[in-house]
Amino acid sequence: ELKVEQNPLFLSMQEGKNYTIYCNYSTTSDRLYWYRQDPGKSLESLFVLLSNGAVKQEGRLMASLDTKARLSTLHITAAVHDLSATYFCAVPGNQFYFGTGTSLTVIP
Amino acid sequence: DGGITQSPKYLFRKEGQNVTLSCEQNLNHDAMYWYRQDPGQGLRLIYYSQIVNDFQKGDIAEGYSVSREKKESFPLTVTSAQKNPTAFYLCASKPTDRHNQPQHFGDGTRLSIL
Numbered sequence: 264e265l266k267v268e269q270n271p272l273f274l275s276m277q278e279g280k281n282y283t284i285y286c287n288y289s290t291t292s293d294r295l296y297w298y299r300q301d302p303g304k305s306l307e308s309l310f311v312l313l314s315n316g317a318v319k320q321e322g323r324l325m326a327s328l329d330t331k332a333r334l335s336t337l338h339i340t341a342a343v344h345d346l347s348a349t350y351f352c353a354v355p356g357n358q359f360y361f362g363t364g365t366s367l368t369v370i371p
Numbered sequence: 372d373g374g375i376t377q378s379p380k381y382l383f384r385k386e387g388q389n390v391t392l393s394c395e396q397n398l399n400h401d402a403m404y405w406y407r408q409d410p411g412q413g414l415r416l417i418y419y420s421q422i423v424n425d426f427q428k429g430d431i432a433e434g435y436s437v438s439r440e441k442k443e444s445f446p447l448t449v450t451s452a453q454k455n456p457t458a459f460y461l462c463a464s465k466p467t468d469r470h471n472q473p474q475h476f477g478d479g480t481r482l483s484i485l
Contacts, residue, residue: 296473305461306414308473351413358429359404359463359474361414 265290267354269362277370279341284365286335286352295328295335296353300364306351310337342369373398377462377477383485384449384456392447392480394462401467403445404474407431408459417460420445421467449482457483 266289276282286295294313298306310319312328312335319326323346325338335352347369352362375396384390394403402421406414416429420439434453439445445464449456459481463474 294471298473305476305478306463306474308475311471311473313471353474355470358416358419363413366411 265292265354265356265360267352267360267362269350269352269365271365272363273366273368275368275370276339276342278343281341282339284337284339284350284367286337286362288333288335288352288354288360290356291330291333292354292356293330294355296355296359297326297335297337298351298353300349300351302348309350337365339367342367344369344371375462375464375475375477377460377480379480380478382480382482384482385485387451389448389450390456390482392449392460392462392482394445394447394477395443396445396462396464396475396477397443398464398475399442399466400464400475401442402465403439404463404465405429405435405437405445405447406461406463408461408479410459414461417447 268287270285297310299309300306310326315330317328323340328335349364349366351364353359378393404419405417415431417435418437420426426439436448461479462477465474
């Protein structure tokens with residue numbers, strides 16, 4: 264069974280700082296997805312990474328995929344309070360396999 | 372606008388009772404999924420369906436049942452056999468012919484025990 268691990272599980276950071284969330288997965292996949300979930304809400308698709316070396320950027324978030332290392336990163340640049348949410352990575356197989364989530368709190 | 376509609380938003384279940392959560396999509400997606408999310412946890416797959424009249428168990432199917440009689444609809448029944456049903460339930464869908472597309476999610480149903 265495919266395993267997807269994220270770290271850290273919890274992240275508290277000050278506004279204006281940079282940080283990276285990591286997503287490791289256990290078997291070969293050439294695709295990976297990032298989602299955002301606000302408290303009590305549903306999941307919203309952020310990034311679709313479709314090949315080794317793929318990099319996508321949206322505002323202060325940048326996601327990358329290294330399929331050889333089975334690793335994706337979500338980099339946050341100059342964090343703002345609006346980025347506070349839980350972030351999930353997901354890897355497709357027979358089904359979609361979700362990471363445990365990273366709960367991000369940005370402190371003013 | 373196309374999307375996924377889950378209802379009700381909140382649901383209360385009495386002990387011994389079966390309850391059904393609705394999930395309807397007008398995105399013309401073939402694949403549909405049900406997930407359970409417990410507080411502070413990730414998503415766990417209950418059931419999924421790739422095509423009408425066919426569905427497969429996910430990781431935590433015990434105590435749940437589904438049907439897929441129409442492409443648009445994938446209702447989930449939480450049976451009395453599910454002893455700890457309190458959770459946030461999310462329905463998702465995805466096209467199978469465009470397999471790079473992400474899953475689209477509904478707004479969820481929050482189920483509690485009375």
